[in-house]
Amino acid sequence: MTIIFPNFSSSNNAFGMLYAISVNSIIAGAMTVLFVSGGFDMAAGATLGYCGMFVGYLMVDIGLSIPLAILITILIGAVIGSIMGYIISYLNINPFVVTLAGWFIIESFIYIIGGGTNKVGFDSSFALISSFKILNIPFIIIFAILCLIIFEVLLRKNVYFRQNYAIGGNEQAAMLAGIRVKRVKLLNYTMVSAMAAVAGIFLTSRFMAAYSSAGSENAFQIITAVIIGGASLKGGRGSVLGTFLGLVLMALVYNAFIFFKMDILWNRIAIGTILILAVIIDVNLQKERTVKLKT
Amino acid sequence: MAQGDNGKILETKKITKLFGPVVALKNVDFELKNGEILGLLGDNGAGKSTLIKILSGAITANSGEIYFEGDKVDIRQPRDSFELGIETIYQDLALFDNLDFTKNIFVGREYKSKGPGRIFAFADTKRMRNEASSRIKNISINLPTLEQKVETMSGGQRQAVAITRSIFWGKKVIIMDEPTAALGVQESKKVLELIKETINYVDGIILITHNIEHVLRVADRVIVLRHGERAGDINCADKSCTKEELHHKIVSMITGAL
Numbered sequence: 001m002t003i004i005f006p007n008f009s010s011s012n013n014a015f016g017m018l019y020a021i022s023v024n025s026i027i028a029g030a031m032t033v034l035f036v037s038g039g040f041d042m043a044a045g046a047t048l049g050y051c052g053m054f055v056g057y058l059m060v061d062i063g064l065s066i067p068l069a070i071l072i073t074i075l076i077g078a079v080i081g082s083i084m085g086y087i088i089s090y091l092n093i094n095p096f097v098v099t100l101a102g103w104f105i106i107e108s109f110i111y112i113i114g115g116g117t118n119k120v121g122f123d124s125s126f127a128l129i130s131s132f133k134i135l136n137i138p139f140i141i142i143f144a145i146l147c148l149i150i151f152e153v154l155l156r157k158n159v160y161f162r163q164n165y166a167i168g169g170n171e172q173a174a175m176l177a178g179i180r181v182k183r184v185k186l187l188n189y190t191m192v193s194a195m196a197a198v199a200g201i202f203l204t205s206r207f208m209a210a211y212s213s214a215g216s217e218n219a220f221q222i223i224t225a226v227i228i229g230g231a232s233l234k235g236g237r238g239s240v241l242g243t244f245l246g247l248v249l250m251a252l253v254y255n256a257f258i259f260f261k262m263d264i265l266w267n268r269i270a271i272g273t274i275l276i277l278a279v280i281i282d283v284n285l286q287k288e289r290t291v292k293l294k295t
Numbered sequence: 296m297a298q299g300d301n302g303k304i305l306e307t308k309k310i311t312k313l314f315g316p317v318v319a320l321k322n323v324d325f326e327l328k329n330g331e332i333l334g335l336l337g338d339n340g341a342g343k344s345t346l347i348k349i350l351s352g353a354i355t356a357n358s359g360e361i362y363f364e365g366d367k368v369d370i371r372q373p374r375d376s377f378e379l380g381i382e383t384i385y386q387d388l389a390l391f392d393n394l395d396f397t398k399n400i401f402v403g404r405e406y407k408s409k410g411p412g413r414i415f416a417f418a419d420t421k422r423m424r425n426e427a428s429s430r431i432k433n434i435s436i437n438l439p440t441l442e443q444k445v446e447t448m449s450g451g452q453r454q455a456v457a458i459t460r461s462i463f464w465g466k467k468v469i470i471m472d473e474p475t476a477a478l479g480v481q482e483s484k485k486v487l488e489l490i491k492e493t494i495n496y497v498d499g500i501i502l503i504t505h506n507i508e509h510v511l512r513v514a515d516r517v518i519v520l521r522h523g524e525r526a527g528d529i530n531c532a533d534k535s536c537t538k539e540e541l542h543h544k545i546v547s548m549i550t551g552a553l
Binding site: 153 | 351372374390391392393394402403404412417418446
């Protein structure tokens with residue numbers, strides 16, 4: 001059985017499914033928060049791939065120790081996010097344009113530092129990052145679950161995270177209510193990229209290799225999950241729990257293709273169709289809400 | 296009750312605001328006296344909304360000074376205005392359609408939990424809901440359920456939410472920009488009654504409206520702006536004038552016939 005994408009495990013069982021969605025789950029919480037505030041980051045997958053390669057570069061080409069390489073990589077992820085966040089939030093440029101361009105640029109850097117090949121040759125203890133077992137569960141899964149829970153709790157209960165709902169609902173009014181809108185939005189983009197860096201590190205650890213193609217599908221998958229999970233493209237709605245269910249749904253669809261021995265290439269078509277359907281439903285719900293306003 | 300300079304709780308001196316080449320306000324002197332309901336009138340483009348946005352911190356003036364309770368103050372952002380105790384209801388209400396009544400009241404100023412959630416800065420949802428629901432009982436416009444999102448509310452209900460929010464936080468001054476604009480006769484009446492009652496709890500209310508009828512019903516005094524400048528003020532309690540005469544005076548000042 002070949003590993004088709006570095007992101008998905010080829011096994012059918014629940015464990016395999018958890019593995020498959022764990023990488024995306026690490027980013028999903030932060031991405032949900034960003035969507036709630038009305039933003040989105042299409043470059044998250046590229047950041048994942050780049051940081052996955054970068055941590056390898058630091059360890060193999062530069063010779064840094066594992067902890068130092070990890071720390072610097074996460075920092076780089078945060079910097080990438082804050083640059084995009086600054087351009088979007090303070091310079092008022094459309095997030096679509098910025099993160100699309102960001103995707104293009106960051107992905108190119110993967111080839112610049114990776115040379116187009118996959119990077120290998122890490123210290124064997126690096127694999128422990130993802131495979132270290134607590135109660136017989138690999139750390140990567142535990143970490144992913146922790147990320148989901150922490151972001152869900154923060155988004156629901158934390159005074160500052162909750163402000164994202166106001167920002168997404170009516171950004172101008174949020175500003176008038178004293179919320180530091182620009183700062184919050186910048187932080188959201190920084191968080192997403194930082195989590196993407198962490199996810200990239202875990203991914204490289206899991207396969208003990210940094211793939212040039214890593215991360216190419218993730219932005220699409222995570223954003224689809226966020227929208228399926230109930231977040232509106234307009235902002236002001238969404239929950240991490242919903243996003244998680246979106247990831248599960250997509251994993252189930254993938255497993256269904258395997259189980260029914262259908263051509264796996266059609267899986268991408270299926271996911272794309274699900275995304276379009278989810279967006280259509282979202283837009284219609286938006287229309288319904290505005291109609292009620294007028295009556 | 297606060298002591299202002301000569302009984303003025305809020306005052307501006309020579310406020311000028313430009314939007315590019317457009318002079319929105321020119322050397323405007325403005326004062327809100329302690330305990331009064333002040334009407335701010337003027338035709339479209341006179342500068343009323345601009346002036347109150349400067350007082351609320353939504354925009355900053357190009358030049359001029361603001362005095363609050365006799366002291367010179369710097370209002371650069373909405374928070375500065377809140378801290379002084381000034382609350383503003385904007386013409387579009389600045390409500391959040393996707394949030395319910397309680398959350399709209401507490402946006403940006405949520406109570407933090409005092410219990411174990413304190414270290415994570417959790418919101419004290421229970422306390423906020425209790426305070427919000429007790430406020431609702433004091434407002435005559437009713438809401439069937441607290442969980443209802445604002446987007447499903449009628450114009451009158453939305454106005455009630457906006458007014459409740461300003462009364463909840465406004466300890467000193469409340470500014471209302473066209474509070475009766477989108478309302479019918481009955482609802483307007485309720486809002487005006489609410490304004491008359493609210494002055495007992497705050498130090499001053501500024502009311503912007505096009506409806507001179509409404510202004511004459513509640514205001515103690517009226518300041519008129521015309522083309523960005525102060526055209527004059529009229530004392531509504533002036534016993535020597537009849538209501539019609541007052542109305543006529545105001546219209547003349549707005550249009551510049553005076």
